[in-house]
Amino acid sequence: MKWNELAQEPCSIARSVAVIGDRWTLLILRDCFLGIRRFEAFQARLGISRTIVADRLKLLVEEGVLRRAPYQDSPARHEYRLTEKGLDLHPVVMAIVHWGDRHYSGEAGPPLLHRHKACGHDFHPVQACSACGEAVEARAVETRAGPGAVSPSAAG
Amino acid sequence: MKWNELAQEPCSIARSVAVIGDRWTLLILRDCFLGIRRFEAFQARLGISRTIVADRLKLLVEEGVLRRAPYQDSPARHEYRLTEKGLDLHPVVMAIVHWGDRHYSGEAGPPLLHRHKACGHDFHPVQACSACGEAVEARAVETRAGPGAVSPSAAG
Numbered sequence: 001m002k003w004n005e006l007a008q009e010p011c012s013i014a015r016s017v018a019v020i021g022d023r024w025t026l027l028i029l030r031d032c033f034l035g036i037r038r039f040e041a042f043q044a045r046l047g048i049s050r051t052i053v054a055d056r057l058k059l060l061v062e063e064g065v066l067r068r069a070p071y072q073d074s075p076a077r078h079e080y081r082l083t084e085k086g087l088d089l090h091p092v093v094m095a096i097v098h099w100g101d102r103h104y105s106g107e108a109g110p111p112l113l114h115r116h117k118a119c120g121h122d123f124h125p126v127q128a129c130s131a132c133g134e135a136v137e138a139r140a141v142e143t144r145a146g147p148g149a150v151s152p153s154a155a156g
Numbered sequence: 157m158k159w160n161e162l163a164q165e166p167c168s169i170a171r172s173v174a175v176i177g178d179r180w181t182l183l184i185l186r187d188c189f190l191g192i193r194r195f196e197a198f199q200a201r202l203g204i205s206r207t208i209v210a211d212r213l214k215l216l217v218e219e220g221v222l223r224r225a226p227y228q229d230s231p232a233r234h235e236y237r238l239t240e241k242g243l244d245l246h247p248v249v250m251a252i253v254h255w256g257d258r259h260y261s262g263e264a265g266p267p268l269l270h271r272h273k274a275c276g277h278d279f280h281p282v283q284a285c286s287a288c289g290e291a292v293e294a295r296a297v298e299t300r301a302g303p304g305a306v307s308p309s310a311a312g
Contacts, residue, residue, distance in 0.1 A: 016259075112302050115300070118285075127284070135284070148262070
């Protein structure tokens with residue numbers, strides 16, 4: 001399969017990774033959730049080339065994950081804000097952060113703490129079931145072909 | 157920043173994406189959670205070169221996400237199984253799948269359905285708070301530097 005065919009695959013994760021399955025894109029999204037909005041800030045924090053930052057932001061805007069919003073008139077300047085579709089990526093980013101905290105933060109502990117404003121406590125994300133509300137572990141999940149499956153072997 | 161310096165960054169997501177922030181790696185992990193274990197099966201499902209599959213599996217084994225387990229003696233053959241650290245990636249993969257189901261599955265509906273064996277219902281993952289158990293939205297989270305932060309600007 002060629003990379004640019006991935007987005008056509010009948011698989012929700014293939015379509016998703018065609019948009020967000022890139023190291024720099026994931027780091028840009030992390031920064032978006034930390035309140036970073038301006039091109040120069042993304043670039044300075046990641047320390048990568050303007051081209052890489054511009055390419056990633058362009059795709060995220062095209063896909064409706066970010067939107068460009070003017071913040072200055074002359075000269076015209078734009079910043080990048082998460083759309084509702086972008087905000088829906090919060091569980092993805094938090095799940096990756098939590099996995100990193102668990103397996104890579106070492107003795108120093110996690111570099112960032114997250115507080116749930118509704119209850120006031122520091123927390124980590126737990127994967128819960130939309131039907132019963134209980135925590136869901138990998139071994140408790142059964143998968144079968146859904147309505148959008150093309151064939152059993154292509155399902156994923 | 158050079159890509160190979162990412163794993164040294166004091167940021168749990170930077171360390172994580174140094175391992176899993178790759179489109180093919182995410183698709184291989186998706187397949188692992190669907191029960192795929194053999195090299196030829198990964199390659200056939202993804203339709204990519206043996207080199208790409210071998211590189212990704214090698215990194216995942218080195219990082220302790222997968223382990224090689226023999227399934228045949230002569231000739232010796234190995235399969236790839238998720239370790240506990242790998243199983244901890246289930247919320248990451250499920251969150252990506254759910255985002256894809258929501259934004260890319262279109263009229264046909266999701267290609268895969270997931271059933272929570274404990275309650276018997278089809279479900280999607282909900283990000284819940286480890287402290288209070290309630291669902292957590294992006295806007296309800298406040299972030300601050302934790303013990304592993306190097307400096308406020310480097311924290312992430």
